[in-house]
Amino acid sequence: MRPLAGREPTSNHFLSPAPRTPKRHEKQRKESEASTTSESSQCSEASLDENGEPKVQYTIYKPHKNHKVLAGKLFNRNYNTRKAGKTRQNLKRVDRDEMSISIDEMNQSVHIDDAYMYKPSRDFRFCLGDYITPESCTSKPVFIRRTSIESVQPSETGVMTFDEIENESNGPLNVVDISQVLRAPHTFEWALLDISEWEDLEAQVNEMKESNKVCVQWLDTDFTRLSIDASRLVLGEKQPHGASVLMIVVERAILAKKEHLKILLNSDIAPSGPFSWQILRGLLKHANNLQEIVTILSKLVAEWKEGGIDAPECIDVHRSQKSRYELKRDLFQPAFNSMMLATAAQVMSAEKMATILRDEGMNSEEEEKFERIDFETDDFDFEDADEDKTPVPEKLKCVTCDCTKNSELFELDDSWQCRECLCRHIIDQIRAKCIPLEIPFVLGEGQSAYDILPAIIPLPLLNFYTKIAATEALANVDGGNIGECPSCKQLVHINHNEYNASACYSCGIHWCPSCEREPHFPMTCSAYSTWIEKWEKEYELHVLQKTENLKRIKCACEYTMEVREKASRFECGGCGRVFCPETMKMLEVAYWSRDEKTGAAVRRLETSTILPALSIETIVASKQIKKEFSEVCGEARKLRFSASKKTEFEKAVRKLKNTYAGVEKLRDIRKTVLTIVENGLAYVYMEKKQVASTIKPQLMQLMKQWLAIEAEIQHPRCDFQTRYEAIEKNLSKILEQFKQIDA
Numbered sequence: 128m129r130p131l132a133g134r135e136p137t138s139n140h141f142l143s144p145a146p147r148t149p150k151r152h153e154k155q156r157k158e159s160e161a162s163t164t165s166e167s168s169q170c171s172e173a174s175l176d177e178n179g180e181p182k183v184q185y186t187i188y189k190p191h192k193n194h195k196v197l198a199g200k201l202f203n204r205n206y207n208t209r210k211a212g213k214t215r216q217n218l219k220r221v222d223r224d225e226m227s228i229s230i231d232e233m234n235q236s237v238h239i240d241d242a243y244m245y246k247p248s249r250d251f252r253f254c255l256g257d258y259i260t261p262e263s264c265t266s267k268p269v270f271i272r273r274t275s276i277e278s279v280q281p282s283e284t285g286v287m288t289f290d291e292i293e294n295e296s297n298g299p300l301n302v303v304d305i306s307q308v309l310r311a312p313h314t315f316e317w318a319l320l321d322i323s324e325w326e327d328l329e330a331q332v333n334e335m336k337e338s339n340k341v342c343v344q345w346l347d348t349d350f351t352r353l354s355i356d357a358s359r360l361v362l363g364e365k366q367p368h369g370a371s372v373l374m375i376v377v378e379r380a381i382l383a384k385k386e387h388l389k390i391l392l393n394s395d396i397a398p399s400g401p402f403s404w405q406i407l408r409g410l411l412k413h414a415n416n417l418q419e420i421v422t423i424l425s426k427l428v429a430e431w432k433e434g435g436i437d438a439p440e441c442i443d444v445h446r447s448q449k450s451r452y453e454l455k456r457d458l459f460q461p462a463f464n465s466m467m468l469a470t471a472a473q474v475m476s477a478e479k480m481a482t483i484l485r486d487e488g489m490n491s492e493e494e495e496k497f498e499r500i501d502f503e504t505d506d507f508d509f510e511d512a513d514e515d516k517t518p519v520p521e522k523l524k525c526v527t528c529d530c531t532k533n534s535e536l537f538e539l540d541d542s543w544q545c546r547e548c549l550c551r552h553i554i555d556q557i558r559a560k561c562i563p564l565e566i567p568f569v570l571g572e573g574q575s576a577y578d579i580l581p582a583i584i585p586l587p588l589l590n591f592y593t594k595i596a597a598t599e600a601l602a603n604v605d606g607g608n609i610g611e612c613p614s615c616k617q618l619v620h621i622n623h624n625e626y627n628a629s630a631c632y633s634c635g636i637h638w639c640p641s642c643e644r645e646p647h648f649p650m651t652c653s654a655y656s657t658w659i660e661k662w663e664k665e666y667e668l669h670v671l672q673k674t675e676n677l678k679r680i681k682c683a684c685e686y687t688m689e690v691r692e693k694a695s696r697f698e699c700g701g702c703g704r705v706f707c708p709e710t711m712k713m714l715e716v717a718y719w720s721r722d723e724k725t726g727a728a729v730r731r732l733e734t735s736t737i738l739p740a741l742s743i744e745t746i747v748a749s750k751q752i753k754k755e756f757s758e759v760c761g762e763a764r765k766l767r768f769s770a771s772k773k774t775e776f777e778k779a780v781r782k783l784k785n786t787y788a789g790v791e792k793l794r795d796i797r798k799t800v801l802t803i804v805e806n807g808l809a810y811v812y813m814e815k816k817q818v819a820s821t822i823k824p825q826l827m828q829l830m831k832q833w834l835a836i837e838a839e840i841q842h843p844r845c846d847f848q849t850r851y852e853a854i855e856k857n858l859s860k861i862l863e864q865f866k867q868i869d870a
Contacts, residue, residue: 303560303595311587312397312727314428318408320420323385331417341421344578346376347538348571353377354581360425361396361432370477370590372396373428374581375421380534389534392424395586397727399434451644452613452636454700458645459614461630463767464637465799468648469628475609475618477590480597485575487563487600537579540567549583557592562599564592594618610640625866647806649865654813655806661751662809664689666761674748678708683739684720692745706738713738756812759830760805766837767801779840787848796851797833800858804830807865822864829857 322328332353336343340359346352355375362372376391392407410427414420452459524531525545536543544552549566556564568576580589594611597618601609610621612631621629621640628646630637638645642652650658666674676692686701690708698705705715716733733739752760766772776797783790807826811819832854839847 303558305554305557305588305591308587308591309554310727311395313585313587314392314394314396314398314402314431315585316392316402316404316407318390318392318404318411319380319382320388320390320408320411320414321385322388325416328379328417335418335421345571345574346579346582347574348569351379352579352582354578355421357421357425360421361429371481371581371586372432373425374586374589375424376582377417377420378534378582390420390424391582392428393581393586394428394431395590396428396431399431450613452638455645456614457768459636459638461635461637462770462773463798464628464630464646465795465802466630467795467799468626468646468802469630469637470622470624471632472610472612472619472621472629474612474615474631474633475597475601475620477593477617480593480618481577483600484563484577484593484596487577489573489575537583538569540569546583553580553584553592554588557588557595560595562596564596608640612636613638613643646802648803649868650806650810650813654810658809658813661749662760664749665752665757677746677748679742679744679746680708680738681741681743683741685741689746691748704733704738711738711740711743712736752812756808759827760808763801763805763830767798767805772837776837776840783840783843787843790848790851793836793851796855796858797837800829800833800854803858803861803865804833807861810865816868818868822861825857825861825864829854829861832857 329350332343332345335341335355340357342356344354346354353376355377356371357373357375358371360373372395374391374393376393378389378391380387380389390407390411410423411420414423457463522531523533523536523543525536525548526539526542527544527548530536530545530547532545535545535547537546537549553564553566564576564580566576568579570576580592584592598609608621608623610619610629611617612619612634614631614636615634617631617633619629619631619633623640626646626648627639627641628637628648629640639647639652642656644652644655644659647655647659664677674691674693677689678692679687679689681687682699682701682704684699684702684704686699688697688700690697692708694708696705696714697708699718702718702720704713704718706713713733713736718731718733719728720731721727722729777794780790780793804826807822811823811826832850836847836851836854
């Protein structure tokens with residue numbers, strides 16, 4: 128068709144008119160909109176409260192502790208992870224009729240108003256509501272399940288209000304401070320050795336197991352990791368309680384098609400000089416067997432221990448961070464405390480603690496069985512699988528950081544994790560006090576997860592974990608409590624007595640288990656704290672000499688101390704500088720400080736001849752104790768803590784043991800009498816009770832009787848035995864009176 132003459136064709140000639148919507152369709156659309164509007168209005172009215180305000184309906188769910196594992200299991204059911212190839216889709220055909228029925232049932236189950244409980248339909252194979260656990264079950268991090276996930280029983284759902292959530296979030300965190308442990312001196316160094324020319328390694332291990340000087344343990348099911356405790360070779364007979372100081376971990380590795388050994392030196396003794404993995408490899412490169420490696424490393428660590436200088440246990444600048452024992456060690460010594468007033472505290476050795484934790488983490492075939500996932504089930508559809516293709520082997524890697532070094536990976540129940548990630552996780556669990564550690568290592572029969580820890584964490588952290596974990600394990604044991612000795616830091620089994628004093632079976636010191644101060648019967652812990660603060664401000668320790676003025680000195684380490692103005696010698700409690708308070712001259716040039724980077728205690732030399740004090744001021748010494756009490760207490764204290772008087776008295780007693788029967792017990796009676804006179808008068812002064820004041824004359828009389836005995840101990844009179852027996856009876860009578868007052 129040609130266009131009309133004189134006219135140009137336009138685009139409108141090639142466009143078709145827009146189709147019109149039939150009237151019946153338009154009518155249906157309007158009716159649908161009207162119904163939707165009415166339904167929404169009804170819903171909006173239903174969601175309003177009595178005041179016309181909108182209601183907010185919500186539900187708070189906590190994820191199941193095994194949600195990651197659960198998701199991985201469902202993934203394995205839907206995908207064939209054993210074979211390489213494209214991801215298969217539509218593995219399971221779903222009938223739409225069945226789906227519609229299931230949705231209806233779900234809607235019915237969700238809107239049940241039965242105490243706000245969610246009751247899922249039983250027709251579902253998986254529902255989050257079945258695996259909601261109470262809050263107490265999710266307080267610790269969980270790696271994986273030990274049994275099938277379907278065996279987890281549903282528990283009651285707890286409904287938390289906003290007030291409970293706020294109280295929970297604002298509560299104090301139960302966090303353990305391990306900063307000092309992580310900064311403690313230690314050695315944690317690796318070296319690789321070529322053992323392609325060695326003889327049978329298993330035979331060498333079996334030979335070492337027969338030795339009683341080392342403890343050998345396999346750490347995995349494939350017998351590729353081995354731990355050797357060589358502490359006895361380092362310490363010899365000086366190892367008091369089985370505390371480990373040297374752990375050697377041996378790991379097999381294949382490099383360049385040659386068999387190698389990866390040797391870990393793990394010790395709580397720091398090197399006395401420069402040390403690195405190159406130096407370690409140079410020391411071990413000429414070793415021809417495993418026994419030579421153990422001998423070389425044990426001698427090396429022994430040299431470090433002998434050549435090093437032990438730093439004080441706590442080098443801190445703040446007084447509040449130092450224990451009473453670290454400040455006043457002499458007050459705890461057995462030479463100045465009576466065994467009549469104390470009960471021996473048995474030491475819980477490190478070896479016994481390790482045995483307890485090892486038994487808890489021991490693999491048992493009856494208790495722990497891994498779940499075998501059977502791929503040959505109806506849940507897997509192999510119709511689309513290509514049988515001709517060979518499966519591609521999966522490369523092992525860390526589930527956290529994707530590390531692919533086989534020598535660094537540790538096998539867990541459902542994954543692999545590298546050494547570094549496991550170390551961080553263990554530190555986090557110890558900080559959070561998740562005791563015992565929950566790490567699902569794959570173990571062989573008779574192997575324990577506790578034995579794997581030396582291959583992951585440094586030895587100071589392992590010893591710290593052993594102590595706190597054993598304390599938790601023994602917390603509910605009947606018959607006494609578990610405490611820590613202030614001196615040797617060993618766990619001890621404390622049996623409380625009426626005098627509230629314990630004596631460590633290992634180091635012998637005496638202390639009060641309640642406040643960790645020196646024994647102070649009959650005073651309470653709070654009363655003794657007040658008394659000793661007044662006493663030490665008015666008198667110099669061990670010296671019965673009144674002080675008119677004191678010097679308040681702030682050392683260069685920022686430690687503040689108050690000393691007697693005319694004192695001839697004093698030691699800073701923060702850095703150990705020794706000086707003369709009267710002239711402020713340095714008496715010793717060496718002192719301790721903390722390294723800013725590592726936090727380790729470092730021995731330094733003071734170049735100045737005068738104490739580098741930040742401030743010095745003179746203050747008047749307070750007079751807070753009455754003279755009648757202070758003189759007698761001071762005399763008793765002077766005699767008890769005088770080493771010369773004590774030695775002189777004990778020599779005289781040894782000379783009289785053949786003359787007088789039972790005279791040897793006078794040594795302990797002397798310490799008991801002087802302690803009770805001092806602390807008893809302090810009790811009367813602090814309590815000011817009418818009942819307590821009646822004991823004051825008896826204490827004064829007991830002190831006079833004892834001074835007479837001590838004066839004639841070199842040349843006793845004829846009635847010497849009768850008089851010291853009378854002192855023993857009076858002492859027992861006074862002790863019984865104090866017990867009745869406290870009761």
